Amino acid sequence: MFYLRLARGYRVLDLGRWLLTAAAAAVVAGFLLRALGRALSDPPGAHTAAERLLWCLPPLIAVGWFAAFAARALPAQRPERMTGLTAAGAGPSRLRLLIAGEIALACALGAVVTLLLFLVLRNYLAGPSLAPELGMGVPLPPAAPIALVTLLPLVGGVAAACAVPAVQGLPGRQDPLRAHRFGWPRITAAVLLTVGGTFAELYGLRPAAAYDPKPIGLPAGLGHTSALLLGGWAAAALGAALLLGPLLAGAGRLLALGRPSVRRLLAGRGLTSTARRLSAPLAVLAFTLAVVLTSVRHWVAPGADGAGPVPAAEALLVTGCAVAAAVARLTEIRAARRPVVDTLLRLGGSPRLLASAAVLRWAVAGLLLVATGGLTAVLGAAALG
Structure with missing residues (x-):
């Protein structure tokens, strides 16, 4: 009831x-x-x-x-x-x-x-x-x-x-958007995973590489690959996902570096404060899109067996859930920023200025999303051959 x-x-x-x-x-x-x-x-x-x-x-x-x-x-x-x-x-x-x-x-x-x-x-x-x-x-x-x-x-x-955290449901106790710093151990591990996985995959793709007598058969008609290529791609993809949050925070600090304009300052501070909350859904979205696009590229290639309706439907569902989760996080961040926006408007900030700062903030986040997702897609395409 x-x-x-x-x-x-x-x-x-x-x-x-x-x-x-x-x-x-x-x-x-x-x-x-x-x-x-x-x-x-x-x-x-x-x-x-x-x-x-x-x-x-x-x-x-x-x-x-x-x-x-x-x-x-x-x-x-x-x-x-x-x-x-x-x-x-x-x-x-x-x-x-x-x-x-x-x-x-x-x-x-x-x-x-x-x-x-x-x-x-x-x-x-x-x-x-x-x-x-x-x-x-x-x-x-x-x-x-x-x-x-x-x-x-x-x-x-x-x-x-x-x-849902136990304290977030209470009115007035929502966690405010603060600029969280990413620890150096996480950044170092992410960089090592990305660089190490990339070099491992390049080593497996070298012309003098020996033929793998035990190739790994991939599902959904994606062919075969070697353990070195698959492991290198997985490590690089995990590293790129972990690196997205520090990249967002670093890009926000670069926008606000020096003597920035009001638009750059608002965009940089906003991107830095939302980096931690945005990192997980955007990283999963980038990884999902990279895997789906790599699979589709392999399915439509000449001579490929293609995929049945079930893998295609599952790829569509997983992509839709990743997009919906990112949109849900964006709406949560927008609701948490509403008091800040109201305060800026009361202090004399124009809606056009706030809108242009938001466009700049999301443009930088989109470029970083494309960069990390593109790296994952390129390495995945190379692993599938």
């Missing part, structure tokens, strides 16, 4: 976030139920059921990632809701559980809709092409689809509960 009353006060942004979570959960539930249907249709002794379930792991993680960022952005977007719940007697732990329950309900709705569609299609409504995917003609164990569908609200609820 509480969530029904809560839904009556939904705005467009709240409804969009809730529907996006439900839609993503519905797609992942479709992947899980397809794996179940194929496991029922396969002959005894086939060892592909575990592989199909592993294919469902990336989109499941992507839905949990998006659920975490959507839940974390909710207290900043709707402070009046948090104020009302606190006035009604809800403490920090209760607020976390309420937010996690809202996300879990969205995931449960999407999963139940997919389960109903799966059961309807299994009732001999699907064509012969979909019969192996649904396991038609084979008795369906009742516990199997229920366990798979229950997994989605569990992952979404746990991710949401872990993402």
Whole structure:
């Protein structure tokens, strides 16, 4: 009853976030139920059921990632809701559980809709092409689809509960945007990983490299690669992801260096203060886009086997969840910066000046995102050959 009353006060942004979570959960539930249907249709002794379930792991993680960022952005977007719940007697732990329950309900709705569609299609409504995917003609164990569908609200609820800090849900106790410094151990480790992984991959690509007698077969028709190339690319990608936050903070300090104009000063200080919060979603977004673009380039290359509909759908879902998580973090940062913007406007700052500073800030962040993602994509394309 509480969530029904809560839904009556939904705005467009709240409804969009809730529907996006439900839609993503519905797609992942479709992947899980397809794996179940194929496991029922396969002959005894086939060892592909575990592989199909592993294919469902990336989109499941992507839905949990998006659920975490959507839940974390909710207290900043709707402070009046948090104020009302606190006035009604809800403490920090209760607020976390309420937010996690809202996300879990969205995931449960999407999963139940997919389960109903799966059961309807299994009732001999699907064509012969979909019969192996649904396991038609084979008795369906009742516990199997229920366990798979229950997994989605569990992952979404746990991710949401872990993402919201206990003190952030209280009004007036939101963490202000401060310029956090990145420690030298992290920067040094990120640089070493990036440089070491790049040199390892270049060493594996040298003309005199020996033929690898045990190549690693990649899934989704991506061909083969060697352990050195794959390990070098993974290390360089991890290093580039860890390096994005310090690069954002360093770019903000460079913008405000010397005797900057007001626009440069506002853009630099704003970029430095948001570097830590932006680093994780932007790094995951850059890595996801790099992997997806590298895979698409390999699939459309002449002579390639291409990819089936399932890898393409999973790539689209993972990319959408990464983009949605980045947008959720941006809305959270915008809500946290609202008091600062109001103060600047009261002091005489023009909206045009603030808008130009924001454009400069996001232009620099976009260039760094393209640089790190481009490096990851180039190294991934070289590893796939």
